[in-house]
Amino acid sequence: MKIKEVLSALERFAPLPLQESWDNAGLQVGLTETEVSGALLCLDVNERIIDEAIAKGCNLVVSHHPLLFRGLKTISDMTDVQRTVMKAIENHIAVISMHTNMDNAKGGVNFRIAQKLGLQDVGFFASKSVDGIEAGSGVIGELAEPQAADDFILMVKKAFGVECAMCNELLRRPIRKVAICGGAGDFLLDEALKAGADAFITGEMHYHQYFGYEQQIQICVIGHYQSEQYTAEVFEEIIQKDCPGVRTCIAETCTNPILYI
Numbered sequence: 348m349k350i351k352e353v354l355s356a357l358e359r360f361a362p363l364p365l366q367e368s369w370d371n372a373g374l375q376v377g378l379t380e381t382e383v384s385g386a387l388l389c390l391d392v393n394e395r396i397i398d399e400a401i402a403k404g405c406n407l408v409v410s411h412h413p414l415l416f417r418g419l420k421t422i423s424d425m426t427d428v429q430r431t432v433m434k435a436i437e438n439h440i441a442v443i444s445m446h447t448n449m450d451n452a453k454g455g456v457n458f459r460i461a462q463k464l465g466l467q468d469v470g471f472f473a474s475k476s477v478d479g480i481e482a483g484s485g486v487i488g489e490l491a492e493p494q495a496a497d498d499f500i501l502m503v504k505k506a507f508g509v510e511c512a513m514c515n516e517l518l519r520r521p522i523r524k525v526a527i528c529g530g531a532g533d534f535l536l537d538e539a540l541k542a543g544a545d546a547f548i549t550g551e552m553h554y555h556q557y558f559g560y561e562q563q564i565q566i567c568v569i570g571h572y573q574s575e576q577y578t579a580e581v582f583e584e585i586i587q588k589d590c591p592g593v594r595t596c597i598a599e600t601c602t603n604p605i606l607y608i
Contacts, residue, residue, distance in 0.1 A: 348593050350407055350441050351379035353386060356589035357409065357582070361445050361452035365482050370447045375414045376432055377441025383407050386586060388579035389598035390572060392442055393427055397434045399600050406440050409586075411456070411578040413444035449578065451482040456529045459577050460548070461488050463506050466525055472542040473535060485528035485535045487542050493521035496546075496565050503548060503567055507576070510607045513552070513568040516561045522546045529574040540564050550574035572603035 354374060366372045375392075385405035389396050392414040400408050414431060424430050435442055449455045453471075461469045467490075471483030494502065496517040504512055525546045526539035532549035533556050539547040540563060547564055550571035557566060579597045586595050 348383050348590050350381050350383055353383055353586060353590050354379060354443055356585055357445050360585050361448040361455055363448055364478050365451040366448040371413045371416055372444055372446045372448045375442040375444050376435045383593050385594040387596050387598055388582040390575055390578060391602035392431060393602055394431050394434055395600045396598060397431060397440060399598055400440055401438055403596050405596060408440060408442045409582050410444045411446060411575055413446050414442050451484055453481060456575055456578050457486040457527050459581050460527050460529055461486050463577060472526060473538040485526055487526045487544055489524050493523045496522060500567055507569050507573045509569045509573045515557045515566040518565040522565055530571050
């Protein structure tokens with residue numbers, strides 16, 4: 348199985364036209380005609396991820412966040428990105444990134460978050476059509492049973508293994524309908540409210556956006572890395588289904604740059 352076949356499978360699931368205009372999803376580094384020795388699946392790409400790929404005999408890295416957001420004018424040892432590109436090329440490792448196209452795809456990042464929370468009847472809110480494909484930046488679904496706000500937040504923390512959650516004033520009514528946008532999803536807060544959500548879960552949000560929603564919607568912010576940490580599972584399912592025989596490894600390296608002290 349060649350790298351280009353894995354790339355094709357990932358892009359069939361999350362077509363590149365679904366990505367936002369500022370994004371750079373798709374092939375980042377490497378030759379696609381090469382046979383796959385193994386695929387390392389991760390959230391971010393840095394030197395330590397490339398080292399793990401080398402150690403595990405993987406010549407392909409599939410990440411959620413792109414290694415290359417902007418063009419490089421120099422490839423040297425000056426920055427982490429440049430060193431990572433050099434190390435990948437030196438070790439004949441290809442890098443593929445599926446970012447906002449995977450966020451916006453049906454069955455993608457946000458659907459996996461909903462699955463981890465046990466939500467039912469999950470679908471897009473604020474949906475859009477791109478080249479005839481249904482897409483959306485966030486999803487909404489329902490808990491099996493209504494929960495008090497404090498119980499809901501504890502459940503979310505446990506599901507994502509987070510040390511703390513940033514929330515607004517606790518809602519004084521049961522939570523049933525939950526809206527989700529992994530990563531930096533604060534731009535969808537008002538859309539979640541319009542969709543009738545009792546709670547909104549995202550990875551990060553600006554300080555001033557916490558104001559003015561008291562007793563309207565329960566905000567629960569769990570961290571960018573934490574919210575998207577299960578994306579590698581989606582990659583693994585796609586590859587195992589459409590590229591049988593390709594060995595996959597979910598990265599053990601934690602690339603979260605934020606420490607909670």
